[in-house]
Amino acid sequence: MGFDRLLHVGECYDFMRVGFMPTHVGPLGYIFCLCADYFVVLSPQSMANAPPRELWICQCPRTFIEFEDVYAQAEYFFVDVIGIVVHVSNIRGRDDVRMRPYRYVVLMNERYHCIIITVKYTHICCHLSEWRRATSELRILAGLHVQMNRKRGLRNRLLVDEARRRRVQEFAKDTVSRLIDLEN
Structure with a gap:
C-alpha cells in the first residue's frame, strides 16, 4: 500500500x-x-484505517508556557518547557562514582523569565552535539519534557533573590538584542 x-x-x-x-x-x-x-x-x-478526525495542533505554540506554571505542576507529572537556551553548565558529577553525570540548563521565554532545569545523563549523551552548540550560540530553541521533583529541591533553584533576578533579566534582554542584531 x-x-x-x-x-x-x-x-x-x-x-x-x-x-x-x-x-x-x-x-x-x-x-x-x-x-x-x-x-x-x-x-x-x-x-x-481512514482518519476519524483531524488534528489541529500548531507547529509552534503562540506563547511559551509560564515558567511559574511549571513549578505549580503536581509532583512527578511531566510538562513541556520551551525556551531559548541562554546558559549550559559544564557536566557535573563525573568525579563521584556514586553520582550520575548531569548538567544545568537555563532556558528563557519571550517574557525574559528564566528557569533552571537539570538535564540527566541519558539526555546529555543523546543530545551532546546540540548542548555543545547551545553553549556557543544564543539562538538554540529547546523543547524539554520536564518532570517536577520536589524531593530533589528543584523549587529551590528558582531565582528568588531580587538583585540576581534583575541581573538575569538584564542578561536576557542583552541576549535577545544580540539575537535580533545577528538576524538583521
Missing part, C-alpha cells in the same frame, strides 16, 4: 501490523531497549 498517497499531514490514523525499533542500539544490542526512544516501522504488511 502506498502510504505516501494515503497519509495526509494533520490527520489521525490507526495503524495495525507495525514494528517498533529503538533509535539507538548500543554495543549490547537490545538489552537496554526499555530506556530507548522508539520509532515506528511501516512495512508492506502494515495497514492504516
Whole structure:
C-alpha cells in the first residue's frame, strides 16, 4: 500500500501490523531497549484505517508556557518547557562514582523569565552535539519534557533573590538584542 498517497499531514490514523525499533542500539544490542526512544516501522504488511478526525495542533505554540506554571505542576507529572537556551553548565558529577553525570540548563521565554532545569545523563549523551552548540550560540530553541521533583529541591533553584533576578533579566534582554542584531 502506498502510504505516501494515503497519509495526509494533520490527520489521525490507526495503524495495525507495525514494528517498533529503538533509535539507538548500543554495543549490547537490545538489552537496554526499555530506556530507548522508539520509532515506528511501516512495512508492506502494515495497514492504516481512514482518519476519524483531524488534528489541529500548531507547529509552534503562540506563547511559551509560564515558567511559574511549571513549578505549580503536581509532583512527578511531566510538562513541556520551551525556551531559548541562554546558559549550559559544564557536566557535573563525573568525579563521584556514586553520582550520575548531569548538567544545568537555563532556558528563557519571550517574557525574559528564566528557569533552571537539570538535564540527566541519558539526555546529555543523546543530545551532546546540540548542548555543545547551545553553549556557543544564543539562538538554540529547546523543547524539554520536564518532570517536577520536589524531593530533589528543584523549587529551590528558582531565582528568588531580587538583585540576581534583575541581573538575569538584564542578561536576557542583552541576549535577545544580540539575537535580533545577528538576524538583521
